[in-house]
Amino acid sequence: MRRCTASVLAGIAVLVLVTGCNTAPGSTPGNPSAPPAPGPGTTQEPIQVNVADALGTAQQEFTLIANGDWSGAWQLWTAEAQQSVPEEVFVEANKACPLQAGVEFELQEVTPVNETAVDLTWRRDDTVGNSSLRLDGDTWRFDPGGGVLVEYASGADETIASRKAAGSCPP
Template structure:
C-alpha cells in the first residue's frame, strides 16, 4: 500500500480478531521443493502494522487491558506494569464499546508506521515499531507521561476530568 493511503473502518473486537486471523494466514510454510503451488507474496509492512494497531484498538475499545498492554513495545511496558495498567483501567474505566476508526496508515520507514485514528470526538495518532521480528504498539507521549504519574495519581486526575465511566 502506498504511504499515506487512508484505510477507513471502525475497529471493534470482532474486526480486530478477523484482521489478526487474516494476517496470520500469510505465515503459511513455503511449498515443498518441486511443488507447482504458487509462492505466497509477503504481506506488506503497512498491513502487518495496521493489523497490530487494529487489534490494539479493538482490545482497548473492548476492555482487553492485559492483552492490549502485551502488544506495546518494551520501552512503553517499562513505564507502567501490566498489572497496574489493568488496575488503572478497571478502577477508572474508559468508555467501552466506542470504536476507534483508523483514518490513515503511513509508513515512515522500514521499521516505523504511523496510524492516525479518531474515536467519538477524540483524534490522535500512534506509532508502531518493528522490533525483534514483530510490530509493537507505542502509546502516545501524553499517555506515557500520564502513566508515569502512577495509578493512584492518574485515577485522581481522570476522575477530576470526568473521564471515568
C-alpha cells in the same frame, strides 16, 4: 624550480579531479557521506514496509482496548512503552476508570515512516490521538505515544483521580 612547481600543480589538479569524480552526486566535498538531494524529475524509492501487518497489530490493540482486555493490549506494546508503564498500573487504572468503554477506534491516517515504523492518527468518539507501530525483529509492536505514557507515569491512583477530576471516568 619552475619544473617542480609545474609538477606540484599538475599533481594537485589530478587530485582535485579524482576527488571530484568520487564525490556522490548532490553531496559536497566537505560532506561526502550526505545522501544526494533529489533533483527535478528524480523519484525516490518508496518505503518498503508491510503496512498490512502493522495495521493488523493496531487493529488487535484497538479491539482489545474496546473490549476491556487491558492486559492483552499492554502485551502488544513496545518494550520501551512497557518499561515506562508497568502492566499493573495500566490494568488497574483502566479497570477502575475505563475511557470510552466499548467505543471503537477509527483510523484517520496511516504514514509509513521507514521500514520499521508506521505512524497512526486515530479517532475514538470525540478523541483524536497519535500512536506508532514499531517492528521488533519480525513482530510489529504498538507504541501508544508519549501522551498516554505520561498519563500513567504517576501511577494508577493518580491516573484515576485525574480522570475523575476531568469527568472522564464513568460513574
